[in-house]
Amino acid sequence: MRNDPVVVIGLGRFGTALALELTRRGTEVLAIDNRPKVVQALSGQITQIAAADSTDLESLNQLGVPDFYRAVVAIGSDLEASILTTSLLVDMEIDDIWAKAVSRQHGQILSRIGAHHVVLPEHDMGERVAHLVSGRMLDYMQVDAGFALAKTRPPKDYVGVRLGTSGMRKKFGVTVVAVKSPGEEFTYATAETELTYGDVILVSGRTEDVERFAELP
Ligand code: ADP
Numbered sequence: 001m002r003n004d005p006v007v008v009i010g011l012g013r014f015g016t017a018l019a020l021e022l023t024r025r026g027t028e029v030l031a032i033d034n035r036p037k038v039v040q041a042l043s044g045q046i047t048q049i050a051a052a053d054s055t056d057l058e059s060l061n062q063l064g065v066p067d068f069y070r071a072v073v074a075i076g077s078d079l080e081a082s083i084l085t086t087s088l089l090v091d092m093e094i095d096d097i098w099a100k101a102v103s104r105q106h107g108q109i110l111s112r113i114g115a116h117h118v119v120l121p122e123h124d125m126g127e128r129v130a131h132l133v134s135g136r137m138l139d140y141m142q143v144d145a146g147f148a149l150a151k152t153r154p155p156k157d158y159v160g161v162r163l164g165t166s167g168m169r170k171k172f173g174v175t176v177v178a179v180k181s182p183g184e185e186f187t188y189a190t191a192e193t194e195l196t197y198g199d200v201i202l203v204s205g206r207t208e209d210v211e212r213f214a215e216l217p
Contacts, residue, residue: 015074072099164190
């Protein structure tokens with residue numbers, strides 16, 4: 001199922017990157033955009049690509065869109081087109097509909113009309129970058145509402161201490177998932193792992209716990 005063909009509608013920066021990455025990973029893609037120039041520029045790089053208006057039911061039917069299991073609506077700025085396209089896919093009973101939103105309100109509408117997953121790439125990236133510019137985190141990912149994974153360095157109090165005896169989980173509610181020593185690759189952390197200066201660690205936990213831990217000197 002994971003490798004089923006995917007329809008990608010809207011080939012702006014987001015949709016194009018998505019369609020090309022899916023193709024690179026061996027997934028068949030039907031890409032649709034109503035700008036012939038965009039379609040022309042990408043032809044040959046994506047399995048199947050068509051110039052069509054995705055708010056037109058007839059065009060979607062002709063392209064065989066109702067036969068797909070999975071679709072991504074990557075239209076952002078044209079709200080009307082985004083909403084109409086998503087609702088047509090919902091009417092077609094596509095099983096797995098992903099839709100890009102440009103604001104929370106837009107996302108709420110898309111969920112309400114039946115999109116199964118809503119992504120807010122600019123909003124999410126803004127939040128992520130905020131964590132990177134304002135703290136010591138090297139990377140940050142909000143895994144789920146209220147749960148995060150951060151790449152950071154061990155606070156000085158935890159250097160030279162075995163994770164099993166550190167009390168870190170009890171005190172901060174976070175778990176070190178993996179450790180990377182200088183010049184080595186990431187390995188899973190165990191109770192026996194002892195952090196050293198220069199290590200990079202992956203820490204998971206509730207967002208505020210991860211944030212608090214990553215602020216430690
Ligand atoms: P990004 O921010 O990722 O560049 P945009 O919202 O600017 O995304 O781009 C959306 C893309 O969707 C554009 O390439 C546009 O031509 C396409 N698009 C907009 N409306 C329709 C429509 N009704 N049918 C098909 N493609 C559309």
